[in-house]
Amino acid sequence: MVSTRPVPNLAFRRLRGQRSAGEFAAAVRRAAREIGEQVACDARYIGRVESGEIRCPNYAYERVFLHMFPGAGLADLGFSARETVRGRGARTPDADAPAHRTTPPPPTLHSDTDEESDVLRRMFMTSGTATVAAASLGLGGASAAALTSLPAQRRVGEAEVTAVEKAVRQIRLLDDRHGADGLYRRAAQPLRAAYALLDAGTTTRRATADRLHAGAGELAISVGWLAHDSGRFEDARSHYAEALATARLAGDAALEAHAFCNASFLARDTGRPREAVRAAEAGQRAARPLGSPRLLALLALREAGGRAGLGDRTGCDQAIGRAHAAFERGATVSDPEWMTFFREAEMEMLQAQCWSALGDWPRAARHARRATRFQDPHFTRNLALYRAQLTGDLARAGIADEAAAAGHAVLDLLDQVQSSRIRAMLASAVRVLRAQSGSPAVTDFVSRYAEAGAAVTGPSARPPAAR
Incomplete structure (x- = not known):
């Protein structure tokens, strides 16, 4: 007779480490909130996983665990493959559900039930445009209840992939105009939906x-960028790892x-220049075979930023030289769509960042001035960003009135x-100006800054670099 005794999940137990089951459950709930999920995780649930009673988590828990342990799969966490635990045709109760539950509750976008992934898939699968993606970004009128009543799943084709691609463009457009702070949480829904499409494995060609795959990866990078720009650095790191x-x-x-x-950009911003x-x-x-000199130029400037953080002035200057040589080869049809922001203004801005890191404030200010002159007014966030960089460089160079x-x-x-x-950069510049003997122009600016309440209110007060 075959034993039905659960097999303990030792891999998951090792991941818990020295934390108690209750402490680990709290970490799971925090991770869920970071990606917009809602899971009722407690010490009992952790115990059931570790005992082997729960052989495979439902989709909501799966996303949380993979967020907590980037690069790991379910097998790495000690779980069995979903198809070996319950077949989709069986419609058995959720393996995570308590024994007394006889019928699952109605699914919602944040449901902790087995059907939740189907809801996310249908968000994209029933729309040939970006309507549903926009709704899940908070830009449309569709409600979660309306989304759950959409028709049943069908194969993934042109319409669904186009919806993912349009969601990426929508996020980039809104970020360029308004910045990341108000977008990050809302952007998590289309990202989950895109990866649910990948999980479905029903593409026909x-x-x-x-x-x-490309659209989901670009969406992960876009959401990672929103996390990065709003000071949620660990979230950004996780999203970038997912894209990679x-x-x-x-x-x-x-x-x-x-x-x-x-x-690379995130590593520089978080004090890891060698990385x-x-x-x-x-x-x-990776970029050399792609035929895009502009992409190589940007990556050379990322390298220059890292070398500046290491205090390697010669290496930084050499990388900037390579960036100029590549940039001057001009735009090509092979340039990625996401690089629309990388123009002369960004070239100047990234050089300003390098010289700032090396403490050459007058040189940094010269490049930052050029960046503000060259910048396209349609990139509203970058207008503010470049001027914040200029303010800080001028203040540190002792050019207080212009700052x-x-x-x-x-x-x-x-x-x-x-x-x-941007607020962190401006706050840093204000601190420098306050320490200097204040001219009437500086006093007026500092007073206006205080009255505007422009101090940093986000998750991080680190003064990071330009994009």
Whole structure:
């Protein structure tokens, strides 16, 4: 007779480490909130997992666990494959459900039930446009109840992939205009839906599958960027790792280069310059066969930023030289769509960042001035960002009155732009100006800053760099 005794999940127990079951359950609930999930995790649930009673988590818990342990799969966490635990045709009660539950509750977008993933899939599968993606970003009128009543699942095709791609463009457009702080939480829903499409595995053509992988990966990077710009650095790191894993799985060099580009930028912003250099170098290796000099230029500047953080002035200057040589080769049809922000203004801005990191404030200010002159007015967030960088560089260079004027220009835009990064940069510049003997221009700016309540209110007060 075959034993039905549960097999303890030792891998999951090792991941808990020295934390109690209750402490680990609290960490699970925090991780769920970070990605917009709701799970009723407690010490009893952790005990059931570790005892082997729960052989496979439901979809909501799965997303939380994979968020907590980037790069791991269910097998790495000690779980069995879903198809070996319950078949979709069986319609048995959820393996995570308490024994007394006889029927599952109505599913919602944040449901903790077995049907929840189907709801997320249908968000995209029933729309040939970005309507549902926009709704889940808070831009449309569709309610969660309406989404749960959509028709049953069908195969993933052109309409569904196009919806994912449009969601990516929508996020980028809103970020360019308004900054990340108000977007990050809302952007998590279309990201979950995109990965639910991948999990469904029902694409009919290889080309469609490739586009879906690329779209989901780009969406992960976009949501990671929103986390990055709003000071949620660990969330950003997780999303970038997810995008990199998707790129590797699909053999997508362009997506891999993009993921490494953003990972390098994040490493520089969080005080890991050596990691920033390594990620930028890996991105350049992935990008070389793609035929985009502009992409190579951006990655060289990411490397320069890392080398500046290491105090390597010679290496930084050499990387900037490579970036100029590549940039001057001009735009090509191979340039990625996401690089629309990378123009002369961004070139100047990233150089300003390098010289700031090396303490050459007058040189940094010269580049930041050029960035503000070259910037396209449609990129509202970058207008504020570049001027905040200029304010700080001028203040540290001792050019206080011009710094105050630049600071006023930032304050003029803060009612349109929500970015913890920009507020952190401006707050840092104000601290420098306050320490100097105040001219009437500086006093006026500092007073206006205080009255505007422009101090950082987001998750992080670190003064990070420009995009």
